[in-house]
Amino acid sequence: MARSAGDPLGARYRLLERIGSGAAGEVWRVADAQGPDRAAKLLRGEHVHDAGLVERFVRERSVLTRLRHPHVVEVLDLVVEGETLGIVMELVGGGSLRELLRDEGTLPAVDALPVVASILDALAAAHAIGTVHRDVKPDNVLLAEGADDAGSAVRVSDFGIAHVVAEGPRATTGVIGTPEYLSPEMLATGAAGPPSDVYSTGILLYELLCGRTPFAGPGADVAVAYRHVAMLPPPLDLPPRLASLLDRMLAKDPASRPTAAEAAGILRRLSPALAGLAALPLAAGVAEFEEAERPGTVLRGMAVEMSSEPVEEGPAPELGPSSQATVLRPVPRRELRLAERPFEAPAPRRRGGRLRMILAAVGAGVLLIGAVLLAVQPRGGGAPVSAPDADPSARQQDRPLPTGLGVTRSATWDAERRAVVVEISYSAQSAPLSGSFLEVLPGPDAAAACPAASWSGVTAVRNRPSVTGVGVGCGWSLTDLHVPAQGIVDVTATVPIAVAEQSALDGWLAAAASATAQAVADPAVTGTAYPVQRLRDVRIETPARTVGRTPLPVTLVPVWPSGADPVNPLLATPSSAPASSMLEAIAGGVEGVRFSDGCSGAVAVSSDGLTVTALTVIPSCELRARVGAFSDLSSSPFAITTRE
Structure with missing residues (x-):
């Protein structure tokens, strides 16, 4: 479908000039009837007739428009109209x-x-x-x-x-x-x-x-x-x-x-x-590459009669001129046949x-x-990966949590001390994180008692279920940790257990990470302990109806694995009450909270981003907010009226 300047794009946009093209489609500068010029990527015609892609296109709209970050080109809208699929973005x-x-x-x-x-x-x-x-x-x-x-x-x-x-x-x-x-x-x-x-x-x-x-x-x-x-x-x-x-x-x-x-x-x-380090000179082309070391391949199974038929060669897929x-x-799917000559597997090498x-x-x-x-x-689910050294060591990495917390653990067997040295790195994304963190350090097997541990880089005490509500065994509370925004904090634990074999160390580190993850995601746990690890979402609550020219009551409600907890809010505004310690833990306090207008001017937000005032009558309005790493939150719709 040929496009030209002046063509409409949906009801809101109009094509101005083509500014680029790629494998997926063309990029146009477009006029926005409601604001400054935007960029729109219009997908190629073959995608329009892919019913599955169109379905995903519509379904993923909320995901794409939800992604808000200072270093991301903001996706503003997705247009599906006739034979046009367009993604409207900010113009950079x-x-x-x-x-x-x-x-x-x-x-x-x-x-x-x-x-x-x-x-x-x-x-x-x-x-x-x-x-x-x-x-x-x-x-x-x-x-x-x-x-x-x-x-x-x-x-x-x-x-x-x-x-x-x-x-x-x-x-x-x-x-x-x-x-x-x-x-x-x-x-x-x-x-x-x-x-x-x-x-x-x-x-x-x-x-x-x-x-x-x-x-x-x-x-x-x-x-x-x-x-x-x-x-x-x-x-x-x-x-x-x-x-x-x-x-x-x-x-x-x-x-x-x-x-x-x-x-x-x-x-x-x-x-x-x-x-003071100067830029490197432009690298010359490489004629030969060094092969990466790979583990020996071991093929086990029943003996299979080998086919004597020749393998027919199919056409190779066209890949285009440029890498x-x-x-x-x-990727073409081809039937694989066994080679005529049996493959002799090399003896397995220990790696x-x-x-x-x-x-x-x-x-x-x-x-x-x-x-x-x-x-x-x-090795899915963050399983540990051992290092190719003589002394057993392993490494494990968690999937980032909703609060922006990342956790990487490494464990090394120290033969001299007869102990495992565990190094834990906590990282934060866009907001600082602080407070108490939970780590589970189990015994070498399920029947063993919980080991002692000596910690460096942090103050650590045994987790007390009567205080935290988290009833996991062998848990430690790492207190008063402070991870700066976009920063990393490292702590170390020395655990006197005998796991000198590689497989045992791999299994122990995987068990420690799994027990910690299960404990902080347990829906049976109530209370507000370990918010950086346990908080799953933040809900914006407003009255279903409010009056124009008055402050809008807003409550930020924490959502735990057990569900929402309106009794212990993160923040209520307007209010003279201080923000909760949970808000300090996940967002650095009120400095990490910003409300924004999702009502096309029907509400006003104060310069500090914390006080919202209803302005004009509107039947349906939404308030947006950012709370730490929880970006682009939206309230349920509410109405602004002229009287109670």
């Missing part, structure tokens, strides 16, 4: 990070790190509400005009495209993304989670520092895909701590990567010390890593994206 006029790279070649670390930290902040906010980007690359990072520095100018775009075009919110059976930035697990299975976004951002950081992506080189997209799966990124001349973080972000195993919030915090801590272009096409990554050539026509088949068996 400062160009893209791709254009900045073309102009500068490479960026010094002191400039690159704040940019990437801001991108990770945006991703962390998206991950907290269950949204994955899937196509992080410089082209999708826009820069706002008038910002003091590139870090504050960052606006990540195309969350809408990545979320809608995919077959579901957590997985896809097609290749959706840009080959040079795709994670190994997405290339192998199509599965995309938060770790995939972190991997892509690691590729982007690498490119900002040296001017090229790590796996670019000779060959087409299939060669790039193979390198993501099987090769190590060429090392850069970087300070050790920055190089270590980059290695973690580019780990083949998704569970070994930091969370977006954790990586952002580390980058911000590293940045000041790198002020930097977004690919939106399904600490629990990742089982099997890389095999199966005939000439069955390859990953036309070249390689990678079968990944991920």
Whole structure:
């Protein structure tokens, strides 16, 4: 369907000029009858006739418009009209990070790190509400005009495209993304989670520092895909701590990567010390790549009679000319046949890593994206991943909590002290977090007594169910913790238990994390203890009807695993009563609360964002709010009338 300037887009918008195009559609500058000019991405015609995509498009509207963050291009509206599917966004006029790279070649670390930290902040906010980007690359990072520095100018775009075009919110059976930035697990299975976004951002950081992506080189997209799966990124001349973080972000195993919030915090801590570090020269092309070490592949099962029929080679899928272009096409499904010659499995090698990554050539026509088949068996649910060292060690990472809390745990067996040393990192996203945190440190097996533990970096006491209401065994209350916004706090526990074997240490750390997660999510627990870990949502309550020209009573009600608790509100306004300690814990107090008008001018909000006044008569009005990491909250509709 050809479009031209002046065409309407829904009832509210009008096309002005085309400002770009991509694999998913065209981008237009549009006039908004209710405000400033916007940007609209109009999906290509083939998507219009995909009934499943249109259904998802409508269904995901609330998710896309809910994502609010200073470093995210705000999705304002989704238009479904006839043969038009459009995503209306704020207009960002400062160009893209791709254009900045073309102009500068490479960026010094002191400039690159704040940019990437801001991108990770945006991703962390998206991950907290269950949204994955899937196509992080410089082209999708826009820069706002008038910002003091590139870090504050960052606006990540195309969350809408990545979320809608995919077959579901957590997985896809097609290749959706840009080959040079795709994670190994997405290339192998199509599965995309938060770790995939972190991997892509690691590729982007690498490119900002040296001017090229790590796996670019000779060959087409299939060669790039193979390198993501099987090769190590060429090392850069970087300070050790920055190089270590980059290695973690580019780990083949998704569970070994930091969370977006954790990586952002580390980058911000590293940045000041790198002020004198000059930009790297533009990296030359790489002729040969070093192969990543993989665990031995062991195939077990019944003997199978091998087919003597030749394997027919099918046509390889067309992948397009550029590995930097977004690919939106399904991966062909082909029947796999056994090879004519039996495969002799090598003797298993003992490795600490629990990742089982099997890389095999199966005939000439069955390859990953036309070249390689990678079968990944991920350790779901945040299971620990052991390190490939002589001394057993393990690492585990939680999914971010609704309050923005991220938790990473590592455990190492200390043979000299006959104890396990547990390091716990707490990270916060957009709001500071504080108060008491729960950690469960069980015995080495279910029958063992709860072990003692010595703590450093925090004051810790045994959890008392009579006080907290949380009846988990072997629990510890870590008191008076303060995690700054976009920061990380580390604490350490030494636990005198004998888990010297790798499998035992893996199991113990998984049990500790699982017991903690189950305790803070227990719907049978009532009370207000451990709000940073237990709070699931915040509800805005207002009267069903109020009178114009009067203050609007508003109550912020905490929602726990057991349900809403209106008896113990976070905040009531207007009121002279102080905010609750729970609000201090999850948002840093009233400074973390902001109300906003969702009624098209029918209410007014004070300059501090805390007092709301009803103004004009309106039959249905909604109040919006941000409370710490809980962004874009909305009240139930209420009416403003002229009298009681």
